[in-house]
Amino acid sequence: QVQLVQSGTEVEKPGASVKVSCKASGYTFTDYYIHWVRQAPGQGLEWMGWINPDSGGTNYAQNFQGRVTMTRDTSITTVYMELSSLRYEDTALYYCARDLDFPRNWFDPWGQGTLVTVSS
Amino acid sequence: SYELTQPPSVSVSPGQTATITCSGDKLGDKYVCWYQQRPGQSPVLVIFQDTKRPSGIPERFSGSSSGNTATLTISGTQAMDEADYFCQAWDSSTVVFGGGTKLTVL
Numbered sequence: 001q002v003q004l005v006q007s008g009t010e011v012e013k014p015g016a017s018v019k020v021s022c023k024a025s026g027y028t029f030t031d032y033y034i035h036w037v038r039q040a041p042g043q044g045l046e047w048m049g050w051i052n053p054d055s056g057g058t059n060y061a062q063n064f065q066g067r068v069t070m071t072r073d074t075s076i077t078t079v080y081m082e083l084s085s086l087r088y089e090d091t092a093l094y095y096c097a098r099d100l101d102f103p104r105n106w107f108d109p110w111g112q113g114t115l116v117t118v119s120s
Numbered sequence: 121s122y123e124l125t126q127p128p129s130v131s132v133s134p135g136q137t138a139t140i141t142c143s144g145d146k147l148g149d150k151y152v153c154w155y156q157q158r159p160g161q162s163p164v165l166v167i168f169q170d171t172k173r174p175s176g177i178p179e180r181f182s183g184s185s186s187g188n189t190a191t192l193t194i195s196g197t198q199a200m201d202e203a204d205y206f207c208q209a210w211d212s213s214t215v216v217f218g219g220g221t222k223l224t225v226l
Contacts, residue, residue, distance in 0.1 A: 035215065045155075045163070045206055047215035059213060062121075095162060105210045106153045108174060110162040 002026040004034075004096050004111035011117045017084040020114045022096035029077040030054040033099040035107060036070065036081045038092040046092075050099065051079055086118045122211035124218035131224045138194040140221045142207030145188060150209045152190040154183060157220075158203045166205075167192060199225050 007021040022034065036048040049060035051070040058070045064083070072079045083090060094114045097107035124144045132138040142152065152170050155163035165174050167183035170190065180195045190209075194201055202225045207218040 037217075044220045045208075045217040047217065061214060097163075100165075100168070103210065103213070104151050104169070105208070105215050106165060106168040107155070107163070107208075108165040108168075110164070113162055 002098065002109055004098060004109060006094075006096060006111040006114045009115045009117070011119060012086050013120055014086055014088060014118055016086050017082055018086060018116050019080055019082040020094050020096075020116070021078050021080050022111050023076070023078045024053075024098070025077065027098075029074060033102040034070075034072075034079045035097050035099055035105070036068075037095045037097060037107070037110075039095070039113075040089070040092040043092075048081070048094075050102075053077075053079060083116075086116075088118050090116065091118045092116060122209075122214065122216050124207055124209060124216055126205075126207060126218040126221045128219070129222045129224065131226060132194075132197045134199060134225055135196055138197045138201070138223055138225075140192040140194075140205050140207075140223065142190045142192070142218045143188050144209065144216075147188050147190055147209060148186045150211065152183070152185050152207055152209050154181075154190075154192045155206045155208065156201075156203045157206065163206065194223075197223075197225055201225060 005023045035050045053072045069082045097110040100106040154167040157163045170185040171183045182193045204220045206220045
């Protein structure tokens with residue numbers, strides 16, 4: 001079945017960077033865009049951007065431009081999201097999600113989420 | 121920037137119909153989808169393209185959209201439907217989520 005499996009919990013200091021992975025299986029990796037969405041504790045969903053696993057092309061939300069980098073490794077069907085210059089307010093669950101029908105942006109399925117905690 | 125507005129909470133009795141709204145400027149001109157997020161779980165797509173249900177989603181979930189408002193309707197609400205619900209659309213190459221609605225079944 002279609003599955004997105006993310007890397008484990010991360011704890012980072014302010015100013016550091018974090019890199020989260022998302023391994024896809026059960027479908028042709030290069031056929032579907034992958035988005036990243038985060039959710040701060042007790043809060044709503046915030047879109048971060050997408051990557052085209054085929055071309056490597058990206059589009060980042062304005063709030064994250066200059067701090068986020070999305071990449072992929074087609075040999076292991078994995079996409080990565082790196083967030084730099086971490087702040088306390090970056091503490092959140094980070095999700096990857098497959099786009100069913102780009103650019104209509106319907107996300108299914110979602111990964112299990114990766115908790116990133118920014119703490120000194 | 122584009123904004124989607126949802127009521128923070130909706131309550132419904134078991135077996136009754138729950139209605140969750142999502143409002144945005146000319147939202148009826150855009151495609152809307154809805155996600156269900158149960159506590160401690162990842163979001164699940166329940167409605168896409170305004171009205172369509174993914175396979176595996178119960179028929180009691182339905183959607184509509186017109187004017188400035190999209191609506192998620194849950195008929196015959198069950199206790200397992202208690203969750204947060206988020207609407208989503210896209211505008212100018214940007215994905216936008218509503219703030220979410222907590223559905224309480226009591």
